Each structure stands twice: as C-alpha cells, then as structure tokens.
Amino acid sequence: MILAFVVIGFLSLLVAGGGAAVIMGLSEDRNVWVSHTYEVESHIDGLRFHLERLASARRGYLLGDDAKFRAAYAASSAAIPAEIDALQRLTVDNPRQQRNIAILRPQVAQLTAALDASMAAAEAGGRARAAQAFATDDSAPQTRQVQQTASIMFAEEQRLLSLRVSAQAGYVRAFFVILAICGLLLAMVAAGSVWVILRYTRELARSRDGLRRLNDNLEQAVQERTTDLQRANDEIQRFAYIVSHDLRSPLVNVLGFTSELDAAARPITELLDRAEAEAPALVGDEVRRAVREDVPEAIGFIRGSTQKMDRLINAILKLSREGRRTVSPEPLNMNELVQGIADSLHHRVTEAGAEIVVEKPLPDVVTDRVALEQILSNLVENAVKYLKPGRPGRIVIRGRRELAKVIYEVTDNGRGIDPKDHERIFDLFRRSGVQDQPGEGIGLAHVRASAYRLGGIVTCESALDQGAAFQVSLPAAYFGEIMV
Amino acid sequence: MTHEQPVTILMIEDDEGHARLIEKNIRRAGISNKIHHFVDGTTALSFLFDHPEGPAKNGPGLVLLDLNLPDMSGTDILTKIKADAGLKRTPVVVLTTTDDKVEIQRCYDLGCNVYITKPVNYENFADAIRQLGLFLSVIQVPEIDGLG
Numbered sequence: 001m002i003l004a005f006v007v008i009g010f011l012s013l014l015v016a017g018g019g020a021a022v023i024m025g026l027s028e029d030r031n032v033w034v035s036h037t038y039e040v041e042s043h044i045d046g047l048r049f050h051l052e053r054l055a056s057a058r059r060g061y062l063l064g065d066d067a068k069f070r071a072a073y074a075a076s077s078a079a080i081p082a083e084i085d086a087l088q089r090l091t092v093d094n095p096r097q098q099r100n101i102a103i104l105r106p107q108v109a110q111l112t113a114a115l116d117a118s119m120a121a122a123e124a125g126g127r128a129r130a131a132q133a134f135a136t137d138d139s140a141p142q143t144r145q146v147q148q149t150a151s152i153m154f155a156e157e158q159r160l161l162s163l164r165v166s167a168q169a170g171y172v173r174a175f176f177v178i179l180a181i182c183g184l185l186l187a188m189v190a191a192g193s194v195w196v197i198l199r200y201t202r203e204l205a206r207s208r209d210g211l212r213r214l215n216d217n218l219e220q221a222v223q224e225r226t227t228d229l230q231r232a233n234d235e236i237q238r239f240a241y242i243v244s245h246d247l248r249s250p251l252v253n254v255l256g257f258t259s260e261l262d263a264a265a266r267p268i269t270e271l272l273d274r275a276e277a278e279a280p281a282l283v284g285d286e287v288r289r290a291v292r293e294d295v296p297e298a299i300g301f302i303r304g305s306t307q308k309m310d311r312l313i314n315a316i317l318k319l320s321r322e323g324r325r326t327v328s329p330e331p332l333n334m335n336e337l338v339q340g341i342a343d344s345l346h347h348r349v350t351e352a353g354a355e356i357v358v359e360k361p362l363p364d365v366v367t368d369r370v371a372l373e374q375i376l377s378n379l380v381e382n383a384v385k386y387l388k389p390g391r392p393g394r395i396v397i398r399g400r401r402e403l404a405k406v407i408y409e410v411t412d413n414g415r416g417i418d419p420k421d422h423e424r425i426f427d428l429f430r431r432s433g434v435q436d437q438p439g440e441g442i443g444l445a446h447v448r449a450s451a452y453r454l455g456g457i458v459t460c461e462s463a464l465d466q467g468a469a470f471q472v473s474l475p476a477a478y479f480g481e482i483m484v
Numbered sequence: 485m486t487h488e489q490p491v492t493i494l495m496i497e498d499d500e501g502h503a504r505l506i507e508k509n510i511r512r513a514g515i516s517n518k519i520h521h522f523v524d525g526t527t528a529l530s531f532l533f534d535h536p537e538g539p540a541k542n543g544p545g546l547v548l549l550d551l552n553l554p555d556m557s558g559t560d561i562l563t564k565i566k567a568d569a570g571l572k573r574t575p576v577v578v579l580t581t582t583d584d585k586v587e588i589q590r591c592y593d594l595g596c597n598v599y600i601t602k603p604v605n606y607e608n609f610a611d612a613i614r615q616l617g618l619f620l621s622v623i624q625v626p627e628i629d630g631l632g
Contacts, residue, residue, distance in 0.1 A: 252581065257505070260505075321584070
C-alpha cells in the first residue's frame with residue numbers, strides 16, 4: 001500500500017514534468033509566431049519608410065535637381081517591390097493580409113508610376129517643368145491610400161501579435177501552474193517518503209528492541225534457572241553431608257553402649273556360671289535363656305544393623321563428597337585409561353576365568369579423569385562381579401563418537417539384569433537379582449551421579465542370562481558446569 | 485604429690501553419650517585426671533579463659549574438642565585457644581565424627597595436636613581413646629616441668 005503510494009507519487013511527478021515540457025514546447029512555438037509577426041511589422045515599416053523616402057527624394061529632386069536625391073529615389077523605388085514581395089511571402093498563411101497586399105500592390109504601382117512620371121518629366125523638361133509638375137502633383141491622395149492600406153496591414157499584425165502574446169502568456173501561466181503542481185507533488189512525495197522511511201525505521205528499531213529484550217530475558221531466565229538448579233544441588237549436597245554426619249553421632253552411642261552392655265553381660269554370665277555350679281536351684285530357665293541367648297542375640301543384631309547403617313551413611317557421605325569435588329576437565333587418552341582399568345583388574349579377571357577385551361581405538365574425550373575412571377572401573381568391576389557361573393566370562397569395552405558425544409560401552413556375557421530392574425539398579429542401596437555378592441548398592445548410583453556431573457548419562461541394556469551392556473554417553477568436550 | 489598441678493582435662497562435647505563413652509575409656513586407660521565436661525562452646529570458652537580453675541588462670545590443661553557443637557563450630561574454639569598467648573601451648577585433641585580430609589587438614593593448620601575420628605566400630609574407638617590416654621600420660625610431664 002505504501003509502495004503503491006510512493007509509485008503514484010513519482011508517476012504524477014513524471015506526468016507533471018511531461019506536461020511542463022509540452023507547455024514549454026507550445027510556448028516556444030508561440031514565440032516563433034510572435035517574432036514572425038514582428039518580422040512582418042518590420043517589413044510593413046520598411047515599406048512605409050521607403051514610400052516616405054521615395055516621396056521626399058522626389059520632392060528634393062524636383063526642387064533641387066540633386067543627383068543625391070536621384071540615387072535615394074532609385075534605391076527606395078527598388079526596395080519597395082522587394083518589401084511587398086517579402087510581405088506576401090511572410091503572410092502567405094494569412095488570407096486577410098494577402099487580400100490587403102492585393103489591394104496594396106495596384107495602389108503602390110499607381111503611386112510609383114505617378115512619381116516616376118513626374119521624375120521623368122523633371123529630367124526631360126528642366127527646372128521649370130519640374131517645379132510645375134511639383135505644384136500640380138496629384139500623388140498626395142494616392143500616398144494616403146497606400147499609407148492607409150499599410151496601416152490596416154499593420155493593425156492586422158498588431159491584432160495577431162496581441163493574440164499570440166496573450167496565448168503565450170497563457171502558456172506561461174499554465175507552465176507556472178504546472179510548475180507549482182510539480183512542486184506540490186514533490187513536497188508531498190518527499191514528505192510521504194520521509195514518513196515511510198521514519199515508519200520503517202521505527203518498526204525496525206522496535207523489533208530490534210523487542211529482540212534484544214527477549215534475548216536479555218532469555219539469558220536472565222537461563223541464568224536464574226541455573227542459579228536455582230545450582231542452589232538446589234548445593235542444598236542437596238549440604239543436606240546429605242549434614243544428615244550423614246549427624247546420623248553418625250547417635251550411631252557412635254548405639255554401638256558404644258552396645259559394647260558396654262556386652263561388657264556388662266560378661267560378669268553377669270560369670271555370675272550365672274557360678275550360680276549354676278554352686279546353687280543350681282537359683283537359676284531358672286528364663287534367667288538362663290535371657291543371659292545365654294537373648295542378650296547376646298540382641299547385642300549381635302544391634303551391632304550388625306548399626307554397622308550396616310554406618311556403611312550406608314558412609315556411602316551417602318561418599319556420594320555427597322564426590323558431588324562436592326571440583327570437576328577438572330582435561331584431554332584424556334582413552335586407550336591408555338581403559339587399558340589401565342583392565343590391567344588393574346587383571347588378577348581378579350583371570351581368577352574368575354574371564355577376559356577383558358578393549359576394542360581400540362577408543363575415541364578420546366575432554367572430561368574429568370577421576371570421575372570417568374571411577375565410572376568405567378565401576379562398570380567393569382560389576383561385569384566381573386556378576387558373571388554367569390559356568391560360562392567363560394568375556395567383557396568387551398568399546399567406544400564410538402556420535403556428533404558432539406562420545407559413547408563408551410561395557411558389555412559382558414554374565415548373568416544379566418531383569419529389564420524391570422534397569423532403572424532401579426541406579427538407585428542408591430538398590431540391587432538386583434540373587435544377592436550373592438558383597439556390596440551396598442552404591443556403585444551404579446555413584447556411576448550415574450558421576451555421569452550426570454560430567455554432563456552425560458548412563459543407560460543399561462540387558463535381559464536375564466543374556467549379559468548386560470552399559471552405555472556411558474558423554475559430551476566429547478566438557479568444560480565444567482555453567483557457572484553463574 | 486610430686487606434681488603440684490595435675491593436668492585438667494576439658495571435654496567439650498555436646499553429646500552426653502559420647503562424653504560418657506570417652507570418659508569411661510579414659511578411665512579404663514588408667515587416666516585419673518579431673519575431667520571437666522562442657523556441652524556447649526560458650527561455657528567451655530568462659531571456663532578456658534576466665535574460670536579460676538581454668539587453664540588460662542590455673543594451667544595446665546588438655547582440651548578434648550568435638551567439632552559439631554550447638555552454639556559454635558569447634559574450629560572457632562580451636563582458633564581462639566591457639567590465638568591466645570596463655571593458652572596456645574595447651575594441647576588440643578579434636579575428637580569428632582567428621583573424617584573429611586579438608587576438615588582434618590584445617591584443624592591441623594589451626595594448630596590442633598591430635599585429630600581422632602570417632603569410629604562407629606567401638607573397639608577402634610576404645611583403642612583410640614586408650615592411645616589418647618597414653619598420649620596424655622606422656623604430655624603430662626613436660627607441661628608440668630614447663631610450669632614448675
């Protein structure tokens with residue numbers, strides 16, 4: 001719409017300009033005609049002049065018989081027909097003037113004939129005759145007639161002139177009007193263009209501001225979210241740390257006083273022994289059972305449970321401590337790192353009658369050495385731990401790069417994991433399958449927490465008796481957490 | 485008495501059970517020195533610095549310090565003891581559940597003499613306390629000589 005407006009503006013400017021040019025051309029044409037009129041008038045004037053000179057030269061000659069007058073007469077006499085011819089030629093388009101010329105010609109011819117005759121008579125008859133001829137001169141009315149005709153012609157030209165001049169003035173006026181229109185259009189187009197430009201600029205500025213605001217908001221939102229996450233994470237870490245510490249305090253008491261109980265039970269047992277030996281009647285079955293069975297059993301359970309609780313608390317503590325450790329990424333040679341893990345487990349692996357195959361080359365990665373080492377060695381240890389009895393174990397470690405990620409895979413042909421436990425095994429203190437191996441259910445929880453810390457994930461694919469495949473997917477280059 | 489002033493033991497420990505266990509084991513180790521027990525940092529500090537029987541006025545002393553106290557951190561007390569000209573030679577044994585390396589490092593940096601983690605395993609704990617008892621009997625002599 002705005003474009004159409006601009007186009008229309010420029011088109012009308014063009015039309016106005018064209019109109020001005022046309023008017024200019026027409027005016028030029030009028031100019032030519034005006035000067036034509038002036039030319040005709042000058043010829044009429046010339047004719048009048050020569051007629052006048054003809055008459056005065058003749059008078060002079062008749063009175064003074066001077067050769068000078070004679071020559072002037074001859075010159076004007078020759079010029080008059082030429083002037084008339086010129087007039088006829090110039091006014092060929094004007095029938096009125098042609099008619100006037102037709103009247104003029106015989107009148108001039110008559111006049112000049114009369115004058116010529118008087119000149120000839122003067123030449124032939126001498127002074128006296130000439131003076132007589134001058135006295136009886138009848139050329140005056142003829143001269144008046146000629147002059148009158150010339151005046152009519154002049155008037156006619158004046159009429160044309162005034163017509164043409166007024167026409168030209170009209171054209172000039174029209175020209176100025178068009179010029180004014182042009183100016184107006186120009187001003188309008190200019191104003192319109194400026195308006196359009198301003199509007200576009202404003203819109204641009206507005207959308208740019210909007211974008212910047214969005215961008216700022218986005219950054220701010222991300223920052224806020226990151227801060228929130230960081231805070232929540234810190235809170236959890238602190239929570240785990242404090243809880244595990246504060247839980248240990250009562251445990252120290254429980255275990256400590258259990259031992260005190262145990263110690264106190266000893267003299268009681270001795271007393272019972274003595275009583276049985278010296279006064280068996282004093283010892284009832286209840287007392288015997290309490291001292292010999294119930295108390296030691298209770299103490300045993302309390303101690304066992306408390307010790308287990310201590311191990312669990314220590315596991316949480318370890319995880320929280322791991323979470324608080326600063327991640328320091330570095331370029332890692334994975335062939336060396338994985339071979340190192342395989343070598344460190346060599347003894348246990350051969351004992352279990354298994355083998356570890358490292359499929360080299362493994363893609364390299366930039367990440368935290370300790371964390372990745374712990375992840376992989378945990379997975380390989382698990383693979384060694386849960387082999388299928390009676391089947392030669394084979395643990396394969398391979399890796400591949402996918403875009404900006406590296407994936408390391410630890411596969412075994414061991415006893416496998418029930419698919420319903422695939423998520424559960426990553427939970428703290430949760431284990432799967434037959435509980436025939438030592439452990440607290442911490443390893444995989446630790447693996448997953450570490451993988452998250454490195455910006456990656458760990459997943460499991462397995463079925464019972466089908467072996468298991470653990471995949472660790474990490475960013476190929478990890479540069480720590482996004483710090484606020 | 486050949487020793488004019490036996491070492492006074494200041495136990496700063498908010499957990500009554502722990503305090504009792506520590507005391508029992510110290511006694512079992514054959515240490516019969518007087519034990520003052522404080523359950524918070526404020527009273528412990530006022531005893532340390534201002535009490536007529538405290539080590540500042542009436543040395544020598546030995547401090548058994550738990551780090552997790554209700555009103556302040558044990559490291560604050562440690563810092564104050566080691567910053568005081570009169571108390572800085574008083575041995576401080578940190579006895580706490582924290583086995584965080586950084587925390588242990590920090591205590592040694594602040595001038596703690598022995599750091600003992602309270603193990604849940606009671607036998608280890610008793611052993612540690614008994615060894616502490618041996619330690620106490622060793623440090624008794626130079627402290628007394630220093631004062632005498």
